[in-house]
Amino acid sequence: MKLQIGIVGLGKFGLKFGQTLVALGHEVLGVESDPEKVKNAQHILTQVFQTDAMSREALEQIRIQDLEHVLVSVGDSIAASIMISMYLKELGVAKVWAKAINKDHEKLLYKIGVDEVVIPEFMAAKQIASRIAMPGFIEYLPFDRSMAVKEFTIKRWAGKNLKELNLTNIFGIQVIAARRSGEKKYQYIPKADELFQEGDNFVAIGKISQLSKILP
Structure with a gap:
């Protein structure tokens, strides 16, 4: 079944995540404020929006609430990660995943209702x-x-x-x-x-x- 998935933040992790999903046959919508990262993602993802995800109105305008899953991957900014995740839950996104940078960040994300939290460094270390x-x-x-x-x-x-x-x-x-x-x-x-x-x-x-x- 083809899924429609959103990614907020198109750094290395977010873009690779999206690239993998596209290769698996899914539609991926990317959201990023950095024009250089938007340019890099345009030929990889299904659709890319250059907008400020810290704006609830901007997220609503691009109809991100219509997606089944959205991953929040906004670098090292804990505040931005929490705010964006909260907006997505308020807008009614069915499943919100978020990347965390440490265990305290993970706890905060779960407290605001994020469905799944990943800490890539921990996961990679454990796998290896x-x-x-x-x-x-x-x-x-x-x-x-x-x-x-x-x-x-x-x-x-x-x-x-x-x-x-x-x-x-x-x-x-x-x-x-x-x-x-x-x-x-x-x-x-x-x-x-x-x-x-x-x-x-x-x-x-x-x-x-x-x-x-x-x-x-």
């Missing part, structure tokens, strides 16, 4: 540390940080299948994809009776505490 400490780690799940997605390579389990391994009941994890050794493409929702061979890979979702126990 997890990739080093937990080989095969792919991603945390945004709705539950105790859950993750991890890739495994078959060694000890060669000659067995998912039905025999009974991973859901024993470990509480769910295998969502599998790939034969030497192949590039994954088979999603793999069949339970197909035998694993040494060097095959599978991707599972589950609690980090359980995923770390798996030695396939």
Whole structure:
């Protein structure tokens, strides 16, 4: 389903966020006061407005309230971030996300009703540390940080299948994809009776505490 998403603030994070969404097939409306940043974004995003997002009237005039999601990414200005987020909630934007620069900023944003807050530096550090400490780690799940997605390579389990391994009941994890050794493409929702061979890979979702126990 194609979404209509707004981004207020087109610095490095905001513009990259928008570029990724456009590549995924969504429509992205950018809002930025800096003419140079507007110019850089015009060939990347669906539509770009040069306006002062600190003005509630300006936001209303560009019909930002009609969008399903809006991300507020306005650099290091905590005051601007909070004011703009508050205006968006008052205007009736369904889902407001905001970038924070620290934990106190995050708390303030949640107090005014922001639906989701991201601290990019914290997220990046945690992802990198997890990739080093937990080989095969792919991603945390945004709705539950105790859950993750991890890739495994078959060694000890060669000659067995998912039905025999009974991973859901024993470990509480769910295998969502599998790939034969030497192949590039994954088979999603793999069949339970197909035998694993040494060097095959599978991707599972589950609690980090359980995923770390798996030695396939």
